Amino acid sequence: MIRAMMTAASGMKVQEMQVDTIANNIANVNTAGFKKNELAFREMLYETLKEPGAKTAANAMSPTGLQIGSGAEVASSVKIMRQGELQPTSSTFDMAIQGQGFFRVLLGNGDFRYTRDGSFRQDGDGVLVTAEGYPLDPRVQIPTDAIEIIIGEDGTISVAKDEATAPETLTNISLFRFPNPTGLKAMGGNLYGATQSSGPVQEVTPGENGTGLIRQGYQERSNVAVVDELVALILAQRNYETNSRAIRVSDEMLQQVNQMVR
Amino acid sequence: MAHGTPFAPAAGMNRGLYSGVQAMAASERRLEAIATNLANVSVHGYKRRGTSTQSFDAALQGRLERQVTTRTRIDFSQGMLEETGEPFDLALFGAGFFALETPHGEAYTRGGRFHIDAAGLLQTQDGFPIAWEGGRGAIDPQGTEVRVDPDGQVWQGQAQVGRLRLVDFADPARLQPDRMGYLHAPADLAPRAREAEVRQGHLERSNVSALDEMVALIATQRSHESAARLMSSIEQGYRRLTAR
Numbered sequence: 001m002i003r004a005m006m007t008a009a010s011g012m013k014v015q016e017m018q019v020d021t022i023a024n025n026i027a028n029v030n031t032a033g034f035k036k037n038e039l040a041f042r043e044m045l046y047e048t049l050k051e052p053g054a055k056t057a058a059n060a061m062s063p064t065g066l067q068i069g070s071g072a073e074v075a076s077s078v079k080i081m082r083q084g085e086l087q088p089t090s091s092t093f094d095m096a097i098q099g100q101g102f103f104r105v106l107l108g109n110g111d112f113r114y115t116r117d118g119s120f121r122q123d124g125d126g127v128l129v130t131a132e133g134y135p136l137d138p139r140v141q142i143p144t145d146a147i148e149i150i151i152g153e154d155g156t157i158s159v160a161k162d163e164a165t166a167p168e169t170l171t172n173i174s175l176f177r178f179p180n181p182t183g184l185k186a187m188g189g190n191l192y193g194a195t196q197s198s199g200p201v202q203e204v205t206p207g208e209n210g211t212g213l214i215r216q217g218y219q220e221r222s223n224v225a226v227v228d229e230l231v232a233l234i235l236a237q238r239n240y241e242t243n244s245r246a247i248r249v250s251d252e253m254l255q256q257v258n259q260m261v262r
Numbered sequence: 263m264a265h266g267t268p269f270a271p272a273a274g275m276n277r278g279l280y281s282g283v284q285a286m287a288a289s290e291r292r293l294e295a296i297a298t299n300l301a302n303v304s305v306h307g308y309k310r311r312g313t314s315t316q317s318f319d320a321a322l323q324g325r326l327e328r329q330v331t332t333r334t335r336i337d338f339s340q341g342m343l344e345e346t347g348e349p350f351d352l353a354l355f356g357a358g359f360f361a362l363e364t365p366h367g368e369a370y371t372r373g374g375r376f377h378i379d380a381a382g383l384l385q386t387q388d389g390f391p392i393a394w395e396g397g398r399g400a401i402d403p404q405g406t407e408v409r410v411d412p413d414g415q416v417w418q419g420q421a422q423v424g425r426l427r428l429v430d431f432a433d434p435a436r437l438q439p440d441r442m443g444y445l446h447a448p449a450d451l452a453p454r455a456r457e458a459e460v461r462q463g464h465l466e467r468s469n470v471s472a473l474d475e476m477v478a479l480i481a482t483q484r485s486h487e488s489a490a491r492l493m494s495s496i497e498q499g500y501r502r503l504t505a506r
Binding site: 040068082198199200 | 286297302347377378379380381388403405407440497
């Protein structure tokens with residue numbers, strides 16, 4: 001009975017983590033470029049009380065044995081890198097990636113971070129920075145006298161200085177790809193850091209080799225579908241309840257044992 | 263609680279006590295299996311454990327005794343497929359398993375959330391590489407989209423990468439789970455043609471039905487209760503005997 005209680009408690013813990021994850025997904029439903037988290041669960045530790053094929057009597061053999069698991073645990077959390085919906089905005093420097101790849105930004109300490117949130121703006125010198133002020137890398141500086149800025153699908157930034165002349169190519173925005181993007185580490189603020197498991201970063205031109213295209217004037221919405229999250233939330237709650245029920249029954253059975261002898 | 267064995271001694275109440283203990287031990291085993299199933303209801307590819315309790319005659323010290331034993335058995339029925347759209351979420355439809363390479367030999371699983379590492383190696387969340395027919399297929403992690411057809415053939419663009427190793431066994435109930443829930447086959451277990459088809463972008467949910475487990479939970483609780491009642495009546499019988 002005690003073992004059954006521990007098993008059911010592990011089941012409740014797993015569902016609790018599931019609710020935490022869903023809550024975080026729902027909280028970020030309006031965060032541009034947010035990728036939802038999913039938990040992967042696994043079975044825990046089997047104890048073999050009776051080996052399959054063990055002799056149960058002189059002429060009997062147990063074909064299947066008796067193996068009791070000790071519950072479930074969270075194996076890992078997985079970032080689901082599915083494309084979010086593109087939403088048009090009125091800002092010139094809003095860029096969305098349609099397909100694979102990340103923007104790279106430079107932190108104050110010289111570290112690189114990667115993001116799908118393409119809502120950039122200009123700082124005092126005309127450099128494109130994120131909402132937190134981290135500059136886009138490779139650095140893009142827009143001349144102050146530019147009147148029209150065009151960002152092409154392949155990342156080319158062209159600038160027109162007056163209406164009479166044709167726009168001139170200023171620079172190119174690169175995208176960055178990883179062999180295993182689900183292995184990136186979320187660092188908060190919509191930024192990811194490279195890890196051992198994400199693999200080495202590769203700089204690519206947008207649109208080449210299956211890399212995504214850059215869409216100017218769009219923002220990538222989060223890929224959280226609220227309805228799916230709510231369904232998952234209800235499921236988690238019910239599973240939590242059934243597991244708590246198993247604890248109660250274990251407790252009642254233990255109580256019966258204690259009441260056997262008065 | 264009459265056993266009717268010809269060699270049974272007349273010590274009736276004492277034997278009844280043992281029967282009661284065996285019945286309670288059996289319900290405890292059942293309860294543990296139910297708790298395991300409920301705890302694993304969200305584990306992809308988990309197969310529910312069923313228990314069967316049987317009584318049989320065992321020859322002990324020259325006389326026959328009625329014994330009760332409980333066994334667990336894995337119920338390999340199909341779980342519901344859930345669409346995820348992730349390229350490396352692979353579900354099996356029909357009987358069969360994915361084969362994995364582990365340090366302890368080949369292991370089997372139906373849980374299909376795979377990942378690809380920096381070198382393009384397809385592996386489980388615990389880092390065990392998936393087994394292929396022939397050599398390991400090399401997926402280019404920077405390349406184009408990977409497609410897995412129902413037969414387990416893996417394609418990247420127009421190029422064929424290889425074929426996943428899918429297996430099945432004549433008696434899958436004899437597969438043994440290890441500490442992580444992966445299944446291992448005893449040496450004499452015969453392989454058989456698998457009927458499983460791979461569905462890419464899907465995951466197989468566990469085949470645990472909360473309703474069935476709740477019903478079993480109530481039944482187990484009640485059978486435990488009757489055994490406990492039986493033992494208290496025997497205990498009262500003893501009490502009357504000793505009070506006289």
